[in-house]
Amino acid sequence: MEFWDVAPETIEEAREEFLEADIVPLWRFVIEWQGRGVGSVEYSHPYADTDYLWTAGIDIFIGEPAARNRGVGTEAVRTLLQYLFEVKHLHRVTIDPEVGNARAIRSYEKAGFRFDGVLRHNDRFENGRYVDTHFMSIIEDEWPAAKNRWEAEVDSDD
Numbered sequence: 001m002e003f004w005d006v007a008p009e010t011i012e013e014a015r016e017e018f019l020e021a022d023i024v025p026l027w028r029f030v031i032e033w034q035g036r037g038v039g040s041v042e043y044s045h046p047y048a049d050t051d052y053l054w055t056a057g058i059d060i061f062i063g064e065p066a067a068r069n070r071g072v073g074t075e076a077v078r079t080l081l082q083y084l085f086e087v088k089h090l091h092r093v094t095i096d097p098e099v100g101n102a103r104a105i106r107s108y109e110k111a112g113f114r115f116d117g118v119l120r121h122n123d124r125f126e127n128g129r130y131v132d133t134h135f136m137s138i139i140e141d142e143w144p145a146a147k148n149r150w151e152a153e154v155d156s157d158d
């Protein structure tokens with residue numbers, strides 16, 4: 001939770017905060033690994049009631065420590081990118097990991113995101129901490145090459 005604000009204390013709180021959040025429109029998907037839910041990945045449009053439906057921001061967390069560092073997060077991000085570019089036909093997808101979240105940044109680079117810049121005090125946690133975040137994006141023209149790298153990795157794993 002270091003990179004995801006204050007941790008919910010009960011499963012009910014987690015459900016309210018993560019699954020029934022009144023943030024509309026936001027689409028949230030459960031990440032399954034070895035037959036169980038281990039986290040979630042989501043996307044939303046920044047200004048949904050305007051002309052900004054060509055872009056979306058995504059976010060992800062894997063709550064089960066055992067499921068981290070095994071490629072699951074990168075696979076989930078790639079799967080969502082494939083959906084957003086190939087089914088929803090978006091032009092740009094963005095993500096904004098905290099500057100100190102080296103694992104997340106590495107994972108997003110592997111998936112195809114590029115570094116755009118640092119947004120100072122771009123987030124404020126419930127405990128009052130302001131955080132600087134990287135702004136990263138991937139444009140639709142860059143997706144085919146990113147997808148090729150994904151497929152090459154899958155082939156080399158076989």
Ligand SMILES: CC(C)(COP(=O)(O)OP(=O)(O)OC[C@H]1O[C@@H](n2cnc3c(N)ncnc32)[C@H](O)[C@@H]1OP(=O)(O)O)[C@@H](O)C(=O)NCCC(=O)NCCS
Pocket residue numbers: 003004039059060061062063067068069070071072073074075096097098101102103104106107
């Ligand atoms: C960030 C997160 C989604 C990444 O998913 P993951 O499945 O753990 O990541 P992957 O295994 O796919 O890839 C992690 C990469 O970072 C590297 N890495 C791990 N720890 C690292 C560190 N401290 N510094 C730099 N790189 C690190 C891994 O070696 C791997 O790179 P490699 O494949 O080149 O070896 C997941 O760890 C997570 O949910 N963390 C907690 C919540 C969070 O930070 N959410 C992101 C909010 S923006």
